[in-house]
Amino acid sequence: MKVMEEIKLMKGNEAIAHAAIRCGCDGYFGYPITPQSEVMETLMQEKPWETTGMVVLQAESEVAAINMVYGGAGCGKKVLTSSSSPGVSLKQEGISYIACAELPCLIVNVMRGGPGLGTIQPSQADYFQAVKGGGHGDYKLIVLAPSSVQEMADFTVLALDLAFKYNTPSMLLADGIVGQMMEKVVLPPFVPRRTEEEIRQQCPWATTGKVNRKSNVITSLALQAEEMEETNLRLQRKYAQIVENEVRFEEVQCDDADYILVAFGSCARVGEKVVELARNEGIKLGLLRPITLWPFPTKEIQRLAKQVKGFMSLELSAGQMVEDVRLAVNGTVPVEFYGRQGGVVPLAEETLAALKEKLVK
Amino acid sequence: MTAKEIIKPENLVYTKTKVMTDVPMHYCPGCSHGVIHKLIAEAIEEMGIQEKTIGVAPVGCSVFAYNYLDVDFQEAAHGRAPAVATAIKRLQPDKCVFTYQGDGDLAAIGTAETIHTCNRGENIVIFFINNAIYGMTGGQMAPTTLEGMKTSTCPYGRNTDIYGFPLKISDLLAELDGTCYVTRQSVHKVGNIVKAKKAIKKALQNSMDGKGTSVVEFVSSCNSGWKMSPHKANLWMEENMFAKYPLGDLKDTEKKHYGQ
Ligand SMILES: Cc1ncc(C[n+]2csc(CCOP(=O)(O)OP(=O)(O)O)c2C)c(N)n1
Numbered sequence: 001m002k003v004m005e006e007i008k009l010m011k012g013n014e015a016i017a018h019a020a021i022r023c024g025c026d027g028y029f030g031y032p033i034t035p036q037s038e039v040m041e042t043l044m045q046e047k048p049w050e051t052t053g054m055v056v057l058q059a060e061s062e063v064a065a066i067n068m069v070y071g072g073a074g075c076g077k078k079v080l081t082s083s084s085s086p087g088v089s090l091k092q093e094g095i096s097y098i099a100c101a102e103l104p105c106l107i108v109n110v111m112r113g114g115p116g117l118g119t120i121q122p123s124q125a126d127y128f129q130a131v132k133g134g135g136h137g138d139y140k141l142i143v144l145a146p147s148s149v150q151e152m153a154d155f156t157v158l159a160l161d162l163a164f165k166y167n168t169p170s171m172l173l174a175d176g177i178v179g180q181m182m183e184k185v186v187l188p189p190f191v192p193r194r195t196e197e198e199i200r201q202q203c204p205w206a207t208t209g210k211v212n213r214k215s216n217v218i219t220s221l222a223l224q225a226e227e228m229e230e231t232n233l234r235l236q237r238k239y240a241q242i243v244e245n246e247v248r249f250e251e252v253q254c255d256d257a258d259y260i261l262v263a264f265g266s267c268a269r270v271g272e273k274v275v276e277l278a279r280n281e282g283i284k285l286g287l288l289r290p291i292t293l294w295p296f297p298t299k300e301i302q303r304l305a306k307q308v309k310g311f312m313s314l315e316l317s318a319g320q321m322v323e324d325v326r327l328a329v330n331g332t333v334p335v336e337f338y339g340r341q342g343g344v345v346p347l348a349e350e351t352l353a354a355l356k357e358k359l360v361k
Numbered sequence: 362m363t364a365k366e367i368i369k370p371e372n373l374v375y376t377k378t379k380v381m382t383d384v385p386m387h388y389c390p391g392c393s394h395g396v397i398h399k400l401i402a403e404a405i406e407e408m409g410i411q412e413k414t415i416g417v418a419p420v421g422c423s424v425f426a427y428n429y430l431d432v433d434f435q436e437a438a439h440g441r442a443p444a445v446a447t448a449i450k451r452l453q454p455d456k457c458v459f460t461y462q463g464d465g466d467l468a469a470i471g472t473a474e475t476i477h478t479c480n481r482g483e484n485i486v487i488f489f490i491n492n493a494i495y496g497m498t499g500g501q502m503a504p505t506t507l508e509g510m511k512t513s514t515c516p517y518g519r520n521t522d523i524y525g526f527p528l529k530i531s532d533l534l535a536e537l538d539g540t541c542y543v544t545r546q547s548v549h550k551v552g553n554i555v556k557a558k559k560a561i562k563k564a565l566q567n568s569m570d571g572k573g574t575s576v577v578e579f580v581s582s583c584n585s586g587w588k589m590s591p592h593k594a595n596l597w598m599e600e601n602m603f604a605k606y607p608l609g610d611l612k613d614t615e616k617k618h619y620g621q
């Protein structure tokens with residue numbers, strides 16, 4: 001008998017909360033900030049501590065929340081935090097510690113317009129912060145960019161799986177639109193939380209109590225330069241593996257394209273419409289949507305660069321991802337940018353006009 | 362007794378607890394940190410909780426506490442140990458979780474985490490080493506630096522018009538509904554060491570019993586930072602530190618604690 005899929009209508013932020021409970025998360029730690037407060041509100045409403053045993057805690061600040069995530073992840077637990085731009089800035093020190101201590105966890109950033117207190121309207125201007133480091137030191141996050149409510153749920157599960165596969169923090173980089181909009185979603189199946197024994201096996205390094213083994217220490221400190229260099233080299237080897245194995249992207253009508261629009265998150269949704277409008281006018285436009293912003297689909301862009309006449313990056317920022325497109329293309333064909341800032345979302349029509357003016361002369 | 366008899370097992374009167382490692386300590390001679398480490402280690406062994414104890418080390422001179430205490434440990438960012446410990450305890454409620462923090466870590470950069478962890482009544486122990494100075498970074502002013510006391514960032518003495526007042530943070534923590542036990546101890550004399558160890562055990566037991574947050578402050582000396590001999594530092598501490606930070610229990614309640 002075919003089991004009917006359970007289809008629900010909800011906000012992207014709510015989907016994250018449900019997915020976290022269902023995939024067996026042990027803990028959530030957060031601090032309210034628009035446009036993502038529904039993540040914690042939904043969790044509190046659901047009371048998972050009474051069902052799966054998941055802990056949900058409202059911290060006194062984003063700083064405390066990310067350090068709770070550090071503590072939980074250090075115990076080998078499946079933990080996450082969510083915030084929006086100003087709050088994610090506050091988390092950067094903690095993220096750097098987590099990356100260096102090689103702990104798996106998920107950080108969600110539902111971006112809003114900055115800089116400063118900015119606006120509660122959607123933005124993608126934290127791209128650099130997410131993919132280039134953000135905190136101090138040489139580290140990387142696995143950064144996934146959902147563009148639908150379905151992906152908010154799916155990528156919550158995927159991001160945590162990848163975090164545990166590589167013992168590294170991963171980030172869901174969404175924007176206010178994907179967080180706030182309501183769409184149909186099929187939630188992931190329920191997976192029980194791991195038992196203490198399973199955690200001891202999966203994470204033999206975790207602070208689960210010194211039973212029949214040497215004591216475990218979670219730290220990012222090494223006073224000797226050579227020792228710290230070894231840590232850095234180990235991290236870089238791991239990042240090279242992630243670049244090799246985990247690049248994800250989606251293409252829309254790229255096969256015969258003369259031009260490629262590159263866009264992620266909600267901009268990719270606008271981008272699909274732009275492709276349609278362009279094709280109606282006889283312009284062969286394709287859409288490349290990076291799903292992993294780090295690792296970036298550099299090789300795919302290089303492959304496309306051999307077949308197309310130019311790229312345009314569409315972003316809710318002053319132009320950040322476009323730099324990575326340019327690095328990939330390396331001057332072989334023109335790379336242009338169009339974007340709106342401060343919370344304004346570009347229309348498909350104005351984007352097409354920009355494409356024609358900048359690229360399809 | 363002959364030398365041969367003295368070393369017989371039945372004549373053994375003292376042995377190092379197995380919860381202390383053999384790693385040579387980096388602390389300055391005369392520093393209080395080493396004594397406090399030993400007392401915590403002994404308490405853990407005597408209570409039989411080595412397998413379920415998880416410590417959280419601060420940023421400060423005791424950053425390497427995990428090298429000396431043989432239990433699972435996490436090294437937190439400066440001031441964040443109580444947040445780290447909160448999650449460890451909430452996610453593993455059967456464990457005994459403690460933080461070990463200096464005055465800069467606990468009462469300056471980490472004030473928010475300290476207060477809110479205590480206010481939530483997290484079932485952890487906070488060991489608080491108050492030496493009135495930043496030892497690790499070379500002797501700068503701490504929130505607990507005494508009025509008139511000289512440090513490298515108040516070289517003419519702590520003038521309260523410029524620098525504000527010494528922070529009696531434990532008094533503040535004792536006011537919070539989430540704390541069950543707040544006490545001020547020292548380890549400069551045998552009598553005080555005995556009392557301090559009792560306080561440590563009581564605090565660890567409270568954590569296991571889910572009674573709320575316990576705070577054990579140790580009024581300590583930092584002879585290097587104070588630029589005194591260990592002996593002189595202890596005398597100075599008795600005379601000046603104890604006047605501002607008097608020893609004794611600030612709070613001890615049997616309270617019902619709600620939550621996990
Ligand atoms: C975010 C951050 N700021 C500053 C420092 C530098 N720092 C290291 S230890 C310390 C002060 C430690 O003093 P205290 O907590 O009193 O401990 P003690 O060394 O006296 O035992 C400071 C300011 C740091 N490591 N991280």
Ligand code: SF4
Nearest residue numbers: 388389392422496583
């Ligand atoms: S600097 Fe002060 S606190 Fe640090 S080890 Fe030396 S005496 Fe102890």
